[in-house]
Amino acid sequence: MSSSIELPSYKEQSEDVRTRFAELYQRPIKLEVEGLSKSFTTAKGSVEVLSPISFNVHRREFVSVIGPSGCGKSTLIRMLAGLETLSSGTFLLDGQEPSGPGADRGMVFQGYTLFPWLSVKKNVMFGLEVNGKSGAAVEQEAMQWIELVGLTHAADKYPRELSGGMKQRVAIARSLANQPQILFMDEPFGALDPHTRCQMQAHLLQIWRNVDVTIMFVTHDLDEAIYLSDRILVLKANPGEILEYVEVPVPRPRTPEQLLSPEFLAIKQRLEELIHPKEPERDDEPLPNIRMTGIGDEVE
Amino acid sequence: MTNGKKNGKVTSPWFAIRKDLDARQRLTLSCLSFILPLVAWAFVSYSPFIWHPDVKLHISADRSDVTTVYTAGDHLSKTYFPEFVAAIRSDNLEILASRESGDAESRGSSVRRANLKIMRHISDAAIANDWLTRVEAKEDDLLYGVWRDVAEGKLSGKKVKFSEENLAIINRNWELMSASSPTFSSRDLPEIPLEKLVPQGVSANPVYLPAPHEVVIKGLQDFTFESESDKPSMFDRYKHSLKIVFLGFLLAAVVGVPLGVLCGTFDFFSKLFEPFVDFFRYMPAPAFSTLLVAVFLAHDAPKIALVFVGTFFQLVLVVANTTRQxxxxxxxxxxxxxxxxxxxxxxxxxxxxxxxxxNDMRILLGWAWTWLVIAELIGVKSGLTEFLETQGRWRNFDSVFPIIILIGMSGFVTDQFLSSLRKYLFPWTPDAAEKKHGFIGRFFLWLVDPKAYSTPLNGKAK
Known part of the structure; x- marks a missing residue:
């Protein structure tokens, strides 16, 4: 980040942002994580991926988790989704301790994970059916969720016929159809091209506004995290622990133009500092200046 | 890429590292892969200068001092054939010498018997030239007629041409024969010893490499041959063989697929079953043949069991692996x-x-085919294999080849057919053609998961 422009502190919040956060903290706590940790046993002994961490997520909050690779951000939400066992600690969802994976916690994966043998509609109906619903109502309900993600025209297609962005919209619709308490998203737009990615971020914000759902979103893209989130959970690696739980001072509703606003740049600078601390690293060393061309400096 | 341009159309090069050829090139090469071996076979069979280490006899003769009997159609090595011919010629010289000395005339009946044999030796040439049928060629008076017609020049061989030497012998013999009687009568055969026909033949490949046309003709004959009512026709044999393969395979699949899926799904079953299955599959199925006959007795049960044993253990492991993937x-x-x-x-x-x-089932069905011959050999021989075995023993390799080819074709055609069904069965897979919502595929999955397939898509995706 260039520091030639004077940026406000990332803690400086405008009046309506402050009221927004005040209201947000009034809402009931949806997810309460207490001393959660994860370690794997390898041949060389126990490796701690995630130190005990604790944090809360409020109802209808949008929380992003960022951190360098290996910080355990994916492990964290996989544990919360019930796909990995906890090494220690507990977490409460709506005051209850869930066991194993379940329909109350939706998950969207980077790899789409649509069932290739089912049409879009049947994919969305899957969750409803395995949870005991049946009949024509299921199809109707599924079609509503497909409409929500704007894919009514593709309802009878197989996943292989869809683009990456469309697949991920189906995956979101499929998770939301179960009306989960919380939706975990594990780098869901990581495999998409930049343009589709921007579109998907806008789509996701709109969906989130229209549906009563709390979202925990893992990403390594700072812009994405800031653009989408209320708060950002910043983790550090080896072992993974919380560096800071940052409030995003950018007002809502968010628009792509805000990417260059002072609040946006301020929080982005702060996140950069947290994730890439100014320590001498091998990659940061200056390259030796060796000329391999005889022609003048016309490139500049 | 160096794409050649022909008539404005871009053609891809034939030799490009790790690049796919276009559809037409692929088809051409696929056809060639079958045509080339056939051409090679035909080439070796029909060009006498290439290999042909043998002589196939058209006209045979009996050597006086050797008991081995050769008949027309037998193969002799090219090194032995001249010796054989020389021996017959020296026999003829002896016969001529004995005529001079006159001591043969005293033993009339034995001379007549020898002459009858010599007279009958013309039958092979008569059959080959279509002068007589196989049945007619057993009648001495017709054969007698052949001698007369050949000697008088009314018949001349087309497929089997008599050599000058043999024509001279026929003429000389006929002079003696016609002098005794113009028509056949065993009493009126000449009492002067006749000369033997000198063996004639064409160069040929060994008996185990019949020419393509021989295989085709023999195959057609074998398959259209009306068998006696108590013996199975070739189609009965084929049906029987199919039954062994498919029943053995089906049994293996019915037991093996659920087990494999369990092993691939639960580590519990994987660790409980797979080590033993892995061990068992190294024991060759034929090693169990006598055991299987003892347990399942005669008829088809031990044969089906052998195909089962040969397929089942592989199948479990393959299915478990597929499930894990x-x-x-x-x-x-x-x-x-x-x-x-x-x-x-x-x-x-x-x-x-x-x-x-x-896909796995397709490949394992191929496995099942490989056990067929061994399965049919155990206990009471049956099916195509019984025929294969018998004809092989008689060295009728022109009958053996059609059966081998039939078995190969059956496996290959089944496999290709099943493979081509894939895109209709599984329209959602990437290799399925666009816009093909297979009816059979939906039915197939409906069997597994009726709920998800209760409302077919009918392909109106847009």
């Missing part, structure tokens, strides 16, 4: 959607592995 994240996704245990197996694992499972 299902994308784990699909299971995780299903779990976060609320699916558990049986639902996971029924609604994710089974439909997820079905396309690969189908």
């Amino acid at each position: 299902l994308d784990r994240s699909l299971l995780e996704a299903a779990q976060t959607l609320g699916a558990k245990n049986i639902t996971l197996i029924r609604r994710v694992i089974l439909p997820g592995i079905t396309p690969n499972l189908y």
Whole structure:
């Protein structure tokens, strides 16, 4: 980040942002994580991926988790989704301790994970059916969720016929159809091209506004995290622990133009500092200046 | 890329490293892969200068001092044939010498018997030239007529041409024969010893390499041959062989697929069954043949059991592996959607592995075919193999080849057919052609998961 422009502190919040956060903290706590940790046993002994961490997520909050690779951000939400066992600690969802994976916690994966043998509609109906619903109502309900993600025209297609962005919209619709308490998203737009990615971020914000759902979103893209989130959970690696739980001072509703606003740049600078601390690293060393061309400096 | 341009159309080069050829090139090469071996076979068979280490006899003769009897159609090595011919010529010289000395005339009846034999030696040439049928050629008076007609020049061989030497012998013999009697009568055969026909033949490949046309003709004959009512026709044999292969395979699949899916799904079953199955598959199925006959007695049961033993253990391991290869994240996704245990197996694992499972079954059906011959040999020989065995023993390799080819074709055609069904069965797989919503495919999956397939899509995706 260039520091030639004077940026406000990332803690400086405008009046309506402050009221927004005040209201947000009034809402009931949806997810309460207490001393959660994860370690794997390898041949060389126990490796701690995630130190005990604790944090809360409020109802209808949008929380992003960022951190360098290996910080355990994916492990964290996989544990919360019930796909990995906890090494220690507990977490409460709506005051209850869930066991194993379940329909109350939706998950969207980077790899789409649509069932290739089912049409879009049947994919969305899957969750409803395995949870005991049946009949024509299921199809109707599924079609509503497909409409929500704007894919009514593709309802009878197989996943292989869809683009990456469309697949991920189906995956979101499929998770939301179960009306989960919380939706975990594990780098869901990581495999998409930049343009589709921007579109998907806008789509996701709109969906989130229209549906009563709390979202925990893992990403390594700072812009994405800031653009989408209320708060950002910043983790550090080896072992993974919380560096800071940052409030995003950018007002809502968010628009792509805000990417260059002072609040946006301020929080982005702060996140950069947290994730890439100014320590001498091998990659940061200056390259030796060796000329391999005889022609003048016309490139500049 | 150096793409050649021809008539404005871009053609891809024939030799490009790790590049696919275009459709027409692929088809051409696929056809060639079958045509080339056939051409090679025909080339070796029909060009006498290439290999042909043998002489195939058209006219044979009996050597006086050797008991081995050669008949027309037998193969002699090219080194032995001249010796054989020389021996017959020296026999003829002896016969001529004995005529001079006159001591043969005293033993009339034995001379007549020898002359009858010599007279009958013309039958092979008569059959080959279509002068007589196989049945007619057993009648001495007709053969007698052949001698007369050849000697008088009314008949001349087309397929089997008599050599000058043999024509001279026929003429000389006929002079003696016609002097005794113009028509056949065993009493009126000349009492002067006749000369033997000198063996004639054409160069040929060994008996185990019949020419293509011989194989085709013999195959057609074998398959259209009306068998006696108590013996199986070739189609009965074929049906029987198919039954052994398919029943053995089906049994293996019915037991093996569920077991394999269990092993691939639960580590418990994997560790409980797979080590033993892995060990058992190294024991060759034919080693169990006598045991199987003892347990299942005669008839088809031990044969089907042998195909089963040969296929089952491979099948379990292959299915378990296929099941394990299902994308784990699909299971995780299903779990976060609320699916558990049986639902996971029924609604994710089974439909997820079905396309690969189908491929596995195709390959294992090929395996089952390889056990057919051994299976049919155990206990009471049966089916195509019995025929194969018998004809092989008689060295009728022109009858053996059609059977071998038939077995190969059956396996290959079944496999290609099943392979071509794939895109109709599994329209969602990437290799399925665009816009093909297979009816059979939906039915197939409906069997597994009726709920998900109760409302077919009918292909109106747009």
